[in-house]
Amino acid sequence: xxxxxxxxxxxxxLTATACRETPKPPVPPVKxxxxxxxxxxxxELLLAAARIALPPPGITVANLPEPTSPGAVxxxxxxxxxxxxxxxxxxxxxxxxxxVRRMWLRMDRLPPALGIRxxxxxxxxxxxxxxxxxxxxxxxxxxxxxxxxxxFMMVCSRCHALPDPRVHSPKDWLAVFSxxxxxxxxxxxxxxxxxxxxxxxxxxxxxAVAR
Numbered sequence: 025x026x027x028x029x030x031x032x033x034x035x036x037x038l039t040a041t042a043c044r045e046t047p048k049p050p051v052p053p054v055k056x057x058x059x060x061x062x063x064x065x066x067x068e069l070l071l072a073a074a075r076i077a078l079p080p081p082g083i084t085v086a087n088l089p090e091p092t093s094p095g096a097v098x099x100x101x102x103x104x105x106x107x108x109x110x111x112x113x114x115x116x117x118x119x120x121x122x123x124v125r126r127m128w129l130r131m132d133r134l135p136p137a138l139g140i141r142x143x144x145x146x147x148x149x150x151x152x153x154x155x156x157x158x159x160x161x162x163x164x165x166x167x168x169x170x171x172x173x174x175x176f177m178m179v180c181s182r183c184h185a186l187p188d189p190r191v192h193s194p195k196d197w198l199a200v201f202s203x204x205x206x207x208x209x210x211x212x213x214x215x216x217x218x219x220x221x222x223x224x225x226x227x228x229x230x231x232a233v234a235r
Contacts, residue, residue: 095154
């Protein structure tokens, strides 16, 4: 009987020892981002700057003037490779040449691995002619005086040349300005204050042409 008791005691001790010595599954190491994996501060600044004032979404081919013309086809084929489709009225005829030259320079310098197609000289001429022909109608150097003129000049020139107040009716300006406010939010541009909104609309509607 004592022999059996000893054997049982030894068996219990061995089982307990085996349980304590059973190796636990390895815990995968926590991956900590290294300095090499993080973008450099200069790259972060460039990426943040590149997102500002891009064309806002919402423009489709159907919204373009003469959507089947060579210039419109070039706009949809090449410009929408990197950002949303811009409206020709986004800039004035004076501003478009410098804007497209900046875009062409960027396209020419992008790595081939990105697959971005650049325009040849013929397509560039067609695109620029189209954009300038359908550009924003500006108000010129001598805007009419009135309450809100200063706010109109300071706020609206953040993104484009100043439009002629006469290009829309008083009723239409309300819808146009609301669309511009949404665009400013999407383009990460500093938004207007309620006071600026009131004064700008007062100016535009008072100088608009009734229709």
